[in-house]
Structures are given as C-alpha cells and as structure tokens.
Amino acid sequence: MTTDKNQTVPPEVGSPAPLPVANEASATEQPAAFPAHLDGLADRARGYVEAASSANTRRAYASDWKHFSAWCRRQSLSLLPPEPQIVGLYVTACASGAVGGDRKPNSVSTIERRLSSLTWNYAQRGQPLDRKDRHIATVMAGIRNSHARPPVQKEAVMPEDIIAMLETLDRGTLRGLRDRAMLLIGFAGGLRRSEIVGLDVKKDQTEDGRGWIEILEKGLIVTLRGKTGWREVEIGRGSSDATCPVTALDTWLSLARIAHGPVFRRVTGQGKAVGADRLNDQEVARLVKRAALAAGVRGDLTEGERALKFSGHSLRAGLASSAEVDERYVQKQLGHTSAEMTRKYQRRRDRFRVNLTKAAGL
Template identity: 65%
Template sequence: MAPGQDAKSGVTGTGAPDDPLRDEGGQESRDAIALPAHLAGSGRLDRLVDTARDYARAAASDNTLKAYAKDWAHFARWCRMRAADPLPPSPELIGLYIADLAAPQPMGTRKPPALSVASIERRLSGLGWNYQQRGFSLDRKNRHIASVLAGIRRQHARPPVQKEAILAEDIRAMVATLPHDLRGLRDRAMLLIGFAGGLRRSEIVSLDRHKDDTIDSGGWIDILDGGALITLRGKTGWREVEIGRGSSDQTCPVHALEQWLHFARIDFGPVFTSVTRDGKRVREHRLNDKHVARLIKSCVLAAGLRPDLPDAERVKLYSGHSLRAGLASSAEVDERYVQKQLGHASAEMTRRYQRRRDRFRVNLTKAAGL
C-alpha cells in the first residue's frame, strides 16, 4: 500500500485525480463501469467496457469532472483525518462535514476559510456524483443532511455577487489597447466574438473551424455574407448563435475573426490557438479557457475601466461572464432574442445578466389602479 493511502477508501492525500472514475492511487474505482461478473472476458467485450467508460466520462464537461474529483478528494481527506470511512455513504457523517464547511473548526493554529452556501451545495453535488460512480446513492433529503443544509442557508445565505458587465463602450476601449501582431489579432477576435455571441469562455476556446475537425471540439463556425453562424454544444444540447457584422471594421466581430483566420492561416482544427512569445508564429494546440479570463483582466487594466478603484479591486470585478452580462445589458432588443443568444432556458436567468435593465417598465402598481 502506498504511503499516506487509506486502506478502506483507497484514496491518498496527494491531491485530486485527473479521472474521477479512478481513485487517487491510479486504480479503477471498484464499482466503476465493468464487465458483469457472470460473463467471461474477451477482447471485444473489454473494448466495449472501455467505450462505455469513455461515454460515462463524456456525460459531464471536463471542468465539472475535475471539480467533482476535487470534491471527493477533499471529503476523503477530511474523513481520514477523523478516522472515518467515506464508504458507504453516511448521512450523519456528511451532515457533520457540511457543518464544518460552513463553520470550520480550527486545525492547530490555522482556521480554514468558511465556504459559501453555493460552494457547499456544489460539494454535495460532487459527493452525490462520486457515490453514484461507486455504486451507492446519497439521499440529500435525509434529515441529517437536509436539516443542517437548511440551517446553513438560513444563517449564511447571501445575495449572489455579480461580476461587472463589459458594455459596448468598454469593449471598444479594451480592443483598442491590443497590438496588431498575431497575438493582438487573435485576442481582438476572441473578445469581440465572445461579447457579440454572449459566449462562455469555455465555449470561445472550444470552437473549431469546421464540424468534426477535432474530437474535443465544442462547436464550429460558418462564415456567411451576413455574419458568422456558430454551432455550439451547450449544457442542454446543441444551439446556434448568430453574430451579425458590425457597423465598423474596427469593432466588427466577424471582420476581426476573418483577419485572425487569414493571417494565422487557420483552415482546420481549433480556431483560437497559442502564439509564440514574439507574436509572429501560430502554434497548433488549443488555448485554455483561463486565457480568456486573463485577457479580460489585462485589457480592463490597460483600458482604464473603473479608474476609481485600485488595480487589485478592479480585476476582481471582471471575469469571463462579464462578456455575457455586457451583451445582455447593452443589446436594446426584445428580451427573448437575448435569451436565445445566451442559451438560457428561462427569461428570469437572462434578467440576472442585465445590469442596467429598466426594472419598472411594467408598473403593476399603476396597472392595479393605485
């Protein structure tokens, strides 16, 4: 047995695994997808098992799987430090765990930070998913979990902290700070396409030039006379995003995309790839979505947005979601068109992104006769 490994849980304290269907020792989880016990193994059946495992991993995004893996690693480590076994699931133990997340007990001289209600609920979702992969079920309605979580919500719930919206005048100032080398052309196209399409940062970097160019593609782009048609694989299935041409080449997202594709000579594979440090050559591998967040923060500083705040506070106000919130707040069109562009299932979700919406356009007080 490896040092630091718990004999019962099969989980080490070295960190989260890359594959949530494996434990941290690198072994396949004992209750993961496998051949039925009554069947004899064969080459064909073993290949089917591998295929089924690949499909199981594709049921959630890579970022979600990584988060769930970290959730399980943290819970297993917490259990081990208290001489408890994470398997099978114990509602009483999980109730104590989420209580410790909300009001952590000091560990020696150090007191861990308390998690928000949203983070605790995400941890519970991660534990539920991990238990399912190991052949168990987690009953979140059990009183030992539900009552503790209800108390945490009552005492610690806060309104969500929203990121600042990047409005039209902001995005124009941001792209104006970018150079005109390959890196600048790429970053300009990413910002403008992300803003005009209301795209998530993961959706921006997942785009390919054509359908089926790569196996890790999240969508592709068709450039037409009137604009660009982006086909995306979203959380609820495939959707199309239409990005029309702008009134000026300096701020037109489609023109910026065409310039990048032309000078970078990209006609196959990932649309947004890395560039050499000198900004003169394009590499083949796809950018990470964290690049979008870093790009937004650096351009916010360069453009001088929110000059009333120190730099450290300014960059905290903006993230990848600032592009989506900016489109929702800037587009003076019927709300249903914004909802469709952002891929929201409800108008209520779209309204959360609208930072400067006319909240009293419909006055029910006057309509009721007062």
C-alpha cells in the first residue's frame, strides 16, 4: 500500500486520459496527444461519454469521488493505482461515521453507491477496481449484515390524493396550470421526474431533451429516452376534463404559447410570464411535496413525518399502486425490465389478495 502526503488528487470525472499522482515512481504514463485533426472526434467522444449516464448520476459519481479523494488526502494515502485494501478501509470508515464531515454513519445504500462511483471513476482512468477482492467483498458483506435496514420508500399518492392536490393549485395563473399538467402527466404516465421536465413539444428540438409528446384524439403519446432505452408511453384521456392529463397539458401549452422546445418551463412575473429555460427535475419533487402537504395527504402523521414521505417518485408509485390492471401493463408503462422491480412500486396493492392461510384449509 503506497502513501504520499504530497500527492496531487485527480480532477473531477470526465477526463479521458489516465491521471498521474505526484510521486514519480508511481505516476501513470501519459498517452501521446492526439493529432489536431482528431480534436473534433475527441470532443464528440466526450459527448457520448456524458450521454451514457444521466446528469444526476454524473453529479453523484463526481461527488463520491471528491469524498473519497478528501478522505485519502487526510489519511496520506495514494489514490492511484486502486488498492482494494484502501477501499476496504474507506467503506469501513463510511459505515462507522469516521469520515470527516459526515455526522453519522452512511447507510448501506449510500455506501453501495459510493463503491459503484469508485468503480466507475477508476475505470475511466484505465485502472479497474476489483470489487470482488476479499478486502472489499468481505467488508461489504459484514456491513450489510450489521447495518442493513428495510428500504425506506416514498409514499404513493393515490387518485384521491392527486385530486385533492390539484385543488390546492391556482387555476388562474400559468404556474398553477403548469403544475396541474406536471402532476397529472407524471401520475398517469408513471414518469420519473427527469422524464417529466425532459419533454419537448416535438422531436429533436433541443440538445438536452429526453423525449417529446404527440397529442392525439384518444390521448397522448410520450416518447422517452429513459434508463432502459427508448420507449413509448400511452396516456389516455381522463373521464373528466378536471382530471384529464391530456386536457391539462393542452391547456398549459396553449395559454403559455409554447409551440417549440421544452414543455415545462419556469414561470415568472407573479405567475404570468413564461421563460425559455427548462425546469430542473428538483422542481417536480418540490411540487409533489408542497401539494401533498397543502392537501393534507397522510394527515395522520406529524408535519415533519409528512415532509419526508413525498417526492417525485410518489407519482410513479401512485400509478403502480392504484391501476387495477394486469401487472405487465404497469411494468411497460413504468419502463421496468423486470416484474420484480414493478412490484417494489406497488405499495400494498396486492396484500392479502391471495390468502394462503384459507387456501391451506385454516
């Protein structure tokens, strides 16, 4: 295990070349520079690298690498080459709350994500990290056995909750009309928050768009580039204009005079002016939380408990939990590759539907 107090920490993710440490004996040899006429291809290659993962994933990987780098620097340990023993000590520190700046031990899911981030970052530097090495695998097995907790899931907002949430929005402002459309489209489509704000009016209208819409007589077709590739989502018209996602979207686009570019944008000027910028996906989470609290959803809980219950995922979970149809249709709508993943979103929907106690004769 090599140490070097004066080591230069590699920069953030995204560098295509291996990165050296200050210690010349362990420095990684830099590859020869590309000819100038290949600069365009190199730029495009970097663009494809970015397109391979979402912006949220890249931010998380960069943050975790920075976290690990800072820990190594404080311990006078070298980042390169990857040492399983060092990584094993790092995840142990994360589990015990012994990493500077962390006030309490990291959860198992956070440690798993940090380990995935390190694996990805080392791979980008051409120096793979072996996660199956005993110094990592055995420590992680012990961490899971000692600290694992049941997964904390966000509350599913059911149809009656959505209706109550819609009533808290101002129909007289563009912001209220936009928020109604986002809630209804997100719920009926079972969309992720990044998919909601990533929609464009038509195909190939923006560089950062992740899909587009097509309003038809019987409903809405949403074409999405999601985690599992391209997929089409059908959103049918509702039984009432007041709760119809297609009507809400059409109203928003018409009154906001949006015919090109991002569907959901910032609204300024006391809710009367529409900007050109696409909404951040965090706005969806804030909207769901704000509307759910205003509508009194889960009023049996304290204010603090309720604030932790809702997020953008509440919309996807709500559709999965309330749609009384064959599970495979829900799986297709949510874009899941397995039925098991879909069942994780179906909060209590199928509990006791099959009673094995009675079926066994008791």
